[in-house]
Amino acid sequence: MTRETPVLRTDPVQRLLGAATEAFAERGFHATTTRDIAGRAGMSPAALYVHFRSKEEVLYHIALRGHREARQIVADAPAGLATHAERLRAMVHDFACWHAGEHTMGRVVQYELDALDPAHRTEVVLLREQIESDVLGEISAGIATGEFGTPDAKGATLVLLSLCVDVARWYRPDGRLSPAEIGDLYGNTALRVVAAR
């Protein structure tokens, strides 16, 4: 009567999305074959096309889910924190930490965007702009209250987002730093970058 495998893993769509995320992260979208995706999910190549119209549509679903997840991370981070310094630290901490812990998803989300159809790409770029806006808003607010000494909110936003995104490129699970340690390092770095008083 017990269920050995979680429901998520028996749902063929979720199995295909998970398999594709791994394959895209390891070899890139173009170098990944539909046979590889289906094989990792324990299916024949044809089964993929029952659930998705094309290989590109698989990437689209992954990119959409990943970006929504990332946006949520950034939006939820400052909840309950009072100062702009603590709020920004939490946002950068959690965003960097997510790119380490979810580096497989992160790599697909950040580096395979150009493989999307123009319409799908536009939709995903909107989510990216919301994340950027969240961070820019926090930094601008901190500058307005005098909590941050930097005069350049846009420059600081660019630097901090770029820093977090690049974690997905270099992070390795067997590396020197854990996701939590990366979050700490990056959260503290953020306060230096905006010259928090």
Next chain:
Amino acid sequence: MTRETPVLRTDPVQRLLGAATEAFAERGFHATTTRDIAGRAGMSPAALYVHFRSKEEVLYHIALRGHREARQIVADAPAGLATHAERLRAMVHDFACWHAGEHTMGRVVQYELDALDPAHRTEVVLLREQIESDVLGEISAGIATGEFGTPDAKGATLVLLSLCVDVARWYRPDGRLSPAEIGDLYGNTALRVVAAR
């Protein structure tokens, strides 16, 4: 008697390497066909194989040249500068600036490494470690003299190199910041990251 095209452009090897760099940067190694490379260089697909053993060997030559160029940029940057702060600022300024101005080369150098043969990859990774060592050495020296307040030389090195590398991902020639402005922003950011006095 005048020469309309520079010698570099008439050398088929240089033409192929330039064409391949553009193609790899735009579409990635795996999505680029040898037909595309040869076509951009004004040749037939077969001509490529007179000068290179394989598509991978073309990438290898680009990666080697790009990494040597980048290493030179970082090594030359601090020449003639006395304080560790000015030396580090120059290194980060020039390295970031290079990734913007040479973003086509930079994108290939930073994001197509995994497509190299294991032996070629190892050779290129050695050059990367030299760049890392150059920056770590400068930061450690600045900490030793008390010029930099950060206690974490490795963390600061990681942050600054990551920042510069990621410029190749997001930089667009028609964007808000010029390569020189990015260099300035990143050079100043570097001094904040290491807590320069």
Next chain:
DNA sequence: GTCTATAGGGTGATAGAC
């Protein structure tokens, strides 16, 4: 050193049985 032609194999996607 360049070309045209092609070998040999892999790719995304579909047809039709169960």
Next chain:
DNA sequence: GTCTATCACCCTATAGAC
């Protein structure tokens, strides 16, 4: 909803003429 079999196309790399 999954499978086997396959289509039509594209790929890297090579052969051989000039």
